[in-house]
Amino acid sequence: xxxxxxxxxxxxxxxxxxxxxxxxxxxxxxxxxxxxxxxxxxxxxxxxxxxxxxxxxxxxxxxxxxxxxxxxxxxxxxxxxxxxxxxxxxxxxxxxxxxxxxxxxxxxxxxxxxxxxxxxxxxxxxxxxxxxxxxxxxxxxxxxxxxxxxxxxxxxxxxxxxxxxxxxxxxxxxxxxxxxxxxxxxxxxxxxxxxxxxxxxxxxxxxxxxxxxxxxxxxxxxxxxxxxxxxxxxxxxxxxxxxxxxxxxxxxxxxxxxxxxxxxxxxxxxxxxxxxxxxxxxxxxxxxxxxxxxxxxxxxxxxxxxxxxxxxxxxxxxxxxxxxxxxxxxxxxxxxxxxxxxxxxxxxxxxxxxxxxxxxxxxxxxxxxxxxxxxxxxxxxxxxxxxxxxxxxxxxxxxxxxxxxxxxxxxxxxxxxxxxxxxxxxxxxxxxxxxxxxxxxxxxxxxxxxxxxxxxxxxxxxxxxxxxxxxxxxxxxxxxxxxxxxxxxxxxxxxxxxxxxxxxxxxxxxxxxxxxxxxxxxxxxxxxxxxxxxxxxxxxxxxxxxxxxxxxxxxxxxxxxxxxxxxxxxxxxxxxxxxxxxxxxxxxxxxxxxxxxxxxxxxxxxxxxxxxxxxxxxxxxxxxxxxxxxxxxxxxxxxxxxxxxxxxxxxxxxxxxxxxxxxxxxxxxxxxxxxxxxxxxxxxxxxxxxxxxxxxxxxxxxxxxxxxxxxxxxxxxxxxxxxxxxxxxxxxxxxxxxxxxxxxxxxxxxxxxxxxxxxxxxxxxxxx
Numbered sequence: 001x002x003x004x005x006x007x008x009x010x011x012x013x014x015x016x017x018x019x020x021x022x023x024x025x026x027x028x029x030x031x032x033x034x035x036x037x038x039x040x041x042x043x044x045x046x047x048x049x050x051x052x053x054x055x056x057x058x059x060x061x062x063x064x065x066x067x068x069x070x071x072x073x074x075x076x077x078x079x080x081x082x083x084x085x086x087x088x089x090x091x092x093x094x095x096x097x098x099x100x101x102x103x104x105x106x107x108x109x110x111x112x113x114x115x116x117x118x119x120x121x122x123x124x125x126x127x128x129x130x131x132x133x134x135x136x137x138x139x140x141x142x143x144x145x146x147x148x149x150x151x152x153x154x155x156x157x158x159x160x161x162x163x164x165x166x167x168x169x170x171x172x173x174x175x176x177x178x179x180x181x182x183x184x185x186x187x188x189x190x191x192x193x194x195x196x197x198x199x200x201x202x203x204x205x206x207x208x209x210x211x212x213x214x215x216x217x218x219x220x221x222x223x224x225x226x227x228x229x230x231x232x233x234x235x236x237x238x239x240x241x242x243x244x245x246x247x248x249x250x251x252x253x254x255x256x257x258x259x260x261x262x263x264x265x266x267x268x269x270x271x272x273x274x275x276x277x278x279x280x281x282x283x284x285x286x287x288x289x290x291x292x293x294x295x296x297x298x299x300x301x302x303x304x305x306x307x308x309x310x311x312x313x314x315x316x317x318x319x320x321x322x323x324x325x326x327x328x329x330x331x332x333x334x335x336x337x338x339x340x341x342x343x344x345x346x347x348x349x350x351x352x353x354x355x356x357x358x359x360x361x362x363x364x365x366x367x368x369x370x371x372x373x374x375x376x377x378x379x380x381x382x383x384x385x386x387x388x389x390x391x392x393x394x395x396x397x398x399x400x401x402x403x404x405x406x407x408x409x410x411x412x413x414x415x416x417x418x419x420x421x422x423x424x425x426x427x428x429x430x431x432x433x434x435x436x437x438x439x440x441x442x443x444x445x446x447x448x449x450x451x452x453x454x455x456x457x458x459x460x461x462x463x464x465x466x467x468x469x470x471x472x473x474x475x476x477x478x479x480x481x482x483x484x485x486x487x488x489x490x491x492x493x494x495x496x497x498x499x500x501x502x503x504x505x506x507x508x509x510x511x512x513x514x515x516x517x518x519x520x521x522x523x524x525x526x527x528x529x530x531x532x533x534x535x536x537x538x539x540x541x542x543x544x545x546x547x548x549x550x551x552x553x554x555x556x557x558x559x560x561x562x563x564x565x566x567x568x569x570x571x572x573x574x575x576x577x578x579x580x581x582x583x584x585x586x587x588x589x590x591x592x593x594x595x596x597x598x599x600x601x602x603x604x605x606x607x608x609x610x611x612x613x614x615x616x617x618x619x620x621x622x623x624x625x626x627x628x629x630x631x632x633x634x635x636x637x638x639x640x641x642x643x644x645x646x647x648x649x650x651x652x653x654x655x656x657x658x659x660x661x662x663x664x665x666x667x668x669x670x671x672x673x674x675x676x677x678x679x680x681x682x683x684x685x686x687x688x689x690x691x692x693x694x695x696x697x698x699x700x701x702x703x704x705x706x707x708x709x710x711x712x713x714x715x716x717x718x719x720x721x722x723x724x725x726x727x728x729x730x731x732x733x734x735x736x737x738x739x740x741x742x743x744x745x746x747x748x749x750x751x752x753x754x755x756x757x758x759x760x761x762x763x764x765x766x767x768x
Contacts, residue, residue, distance in 0.1 A: 021086050023060040025093040027052050029077060034097060036074065043068035069468060078558055081501050098558045122473035122494040124506055124552055128205040135661055135671035137708050137727060137760060139253060139276065141202065141227065142194035146675050147657050149610045149624025150209050154650060155754045157526060158739060158747040159326040160341040161292050162191045164520060168209055168571050169604040169630040169651055170222035173519030178226040180316060182351050182370035183217055186406045186436050189374055190520035192345060196320045198274035198298050200255045203228045210550050210571060211492060211510035217457065221512040221546045221573065229302055229316055232259050232268030242762035246291065246755055249281040266306045274298040280329055283756060286741035288339065291755060292326030310357040320347040328743065334379040335397035339527060339743035342379040347372065366412040376402035380525045380532060382743055400442035408434045425464040432457050440523060445589050447534060453517055454482040471496040483515045484543045504554040516541035522595060527747040528685040531590020535581060538596045548573040564613040571606060578602035580632060583640040591685065600633025618664055625656035638683050639694045645681065652678040670709040677702055684749045688740035702734045704753045714768060723764040733757040
């Protein structure tokens with residue numbers, strides 16, 4: 001009996017040993033072994049992992065028999081995911097990775113506030129990287145955002161040229177611009193800030209259309225733009241100079257970047273500097289500028305310190321200084337010009353983030369603090385024709401000052417439940433407090449904006465991977481805003497179905513609100529009818545509420561040398577108590593608009609198609625086209641005395657973009673870009689010689705075409721490259737040709753490309 005029991009134990013132990021296997025193989029790319037590829041097996045409540053060596057070989061040992069999910073991934077290559085049944089003592093599996101020419105494996109953070117691959121994110125995230133900004137010769141953020149589906153950047157003033165971003169048909173105040181994930185872009189900063197952020201400050205831009213994540217402010221109804229500033233990654237430097245000729249007006253830009261990291265890789269810093277000087281430009285020869293003169297000086301730095309493998313401290317600081325002048329092209333004080341706008345901005349932005357991971361990296365705690373201070377001296381005025389008014393005007397010219405302070409602090413806790421009904425679920429909980437103070441005064445106009453907004457937000461979010469094919473992102477945000485009577489709850493949910501690794505179906509429902517306050521364009525004083533127009537808030541203004549739906553399909557197909565894909569998205573947003581500006585007549589200074597609620601609300605809906613392709617990294621094509629409508633339920637009086645209209649002003653029903661890059665080798669690069677904008681409804685106030693009565697106008701469609709070519713000479717022995725580049729923006733000179741002239745022009749009657757045909761040349765000295 002004892003011998004029999006011993007025999008059974010020995011047999012059971014031998015069977016147990018026999019039930020374990022070794023999985024091995026070689027991973028290659030373009031016929032060559034690839035080192036440091038991560039190979040992981042997940043299943044039966046266990047995980048196994050290894051990295052390939054210099055021969056591309058990997059080995060996983062002591063793998064119990066059973067069913068597993070195999071993941072093979074390396075940055076720069078398309079990941080492989082497949083099911084694997086281990087039932088042999090030795091499994092040999094070899095793989096070939098395809099290069100990720102379309103950035104399908106990029107890791108993003110904006111959709112969920114945690115690192116996640118684009119193809120695994122329940123919220124659709126689009127990327128603009130620094131190479132794209134360089135290929136389209138973007139001098140600043142404003143010029144780069146035009147090359148994204150569903151986005152449109154427009155110039156809204158003939159005199160000062162402030163810009164605003166429209167996402168999915170909604171104007172700037174419906175979108176949230178973040179700096180390193182922090183909402184420190186105040187309402188006043190939004191007027192000129194997109195032109196003040198230089199392109200060489202930016203590492204990448206993550207764009208989320210719609211409000212699919214509960215972690216950001218409920219005001220992100222149209223979407224979120226997260227500007228990730230340059231990150232310390234390796235020791236490097238980059239110095240450049242660009243000269244642009246804007247139909248005779250000179251534009252000089254000097255930029256520089258440098259990064260230093262210690263030998264252990266635990267600390268580093270990256271620095272940027274940018275100086276721009278642009279002359280004014282007069283398109284219709286009336287001695288009044290269509291492009292203002294600019295003087296920009298910007299500098300800043302990012303730092304990181306990693307005291308342990310599980311802790312990281314990041315900080316950034318930036319200083320943006322700008323002077324701009326538009327109007328009559330004359331020397332001397334601004335108030336002696338026939339008509340002019342003068343702005344001097346001094347902007348300081350900073351943020352600090354601390355993160356510690358614990359519980360075997362399944363949990364993390366994040367604390368952050370961010371802020372910005374903007375000081376502004378400004379002038380907006382027009383010389384009166386009446387002699388008595390002129391004496392009063394010269395005695396008290398309409399100079400003004402602005403001060404804006406934005407402070408934000410927050411805490412966030414992430415925890416991954418690794419066996420939540422058998423799969424992973426990342427729970428995120430946190431809170432943040434934002435205080436934004438705007439003081440803008442022009443005593444001569446009896447104009448004062450003294451606005452302080454305070455918002456306490458708490459958020460809870462679940463990012464649950466129900467299976468390898470199904471993901472559910474659900475969350476709730478609670479906001480207590482000092483200008484809103486009640487606490488507002490905003491539920492949001494995003495669902496993703498992945499029938500195959502290269503195909504994703506997404507559905508998102510979100511709600512949001514905007515407080516009854518002054519936003520970007522409300523703070524702009526424009527010229528119209530020989531005077532200045534201003535916006536005031538209706539005393540009975542209440543918060544605006546939104547409900548948004550979107551659905552999309554994303555598909556990409558990769559073969560050995562070719563990758564192509566598309567995304568088709570439909571969106572629908574209903575705005576209850578929608579804000580709008582109604583013309584209520586004139587006062588002693590000019591036109592007056594009242595910001596009111598539309599009782600019937602407004603609806604914005606449409607569809608966006610994205611196309612992308614890459615052949616062997618020689619050709620890269622990207623494009624997007626949006627068809628949409630934006631209508632108020634009740635017609636709006638845009639000009640006193642004219643018919644009310646339902647259409648949103650300055651909002652085309654169709655628009656799009658395309659970029660094509662040709663890279664035959666690492667030295668030569670040519671990029672072609674195109675921006676198309678369809679017709680849009682505009683108002684045109686009388687006052688200029690060309691316009692004797694108030695009227696509506698529908699603009700013509702326009703197409704802006706540009707290209708850039710570069711060649712890099714590699715300097716032997718010093719690991720340095722010298723890049724020479726040049727090109728043309730707006731090749732066909734598709735620029736507005738019916739500007740108003742003279743001091744009584746309607747400065748808001750402006751549409752079309754931001755600048756006429758522009759030639760540019762430049763050079764870069766960069767580390768290789």
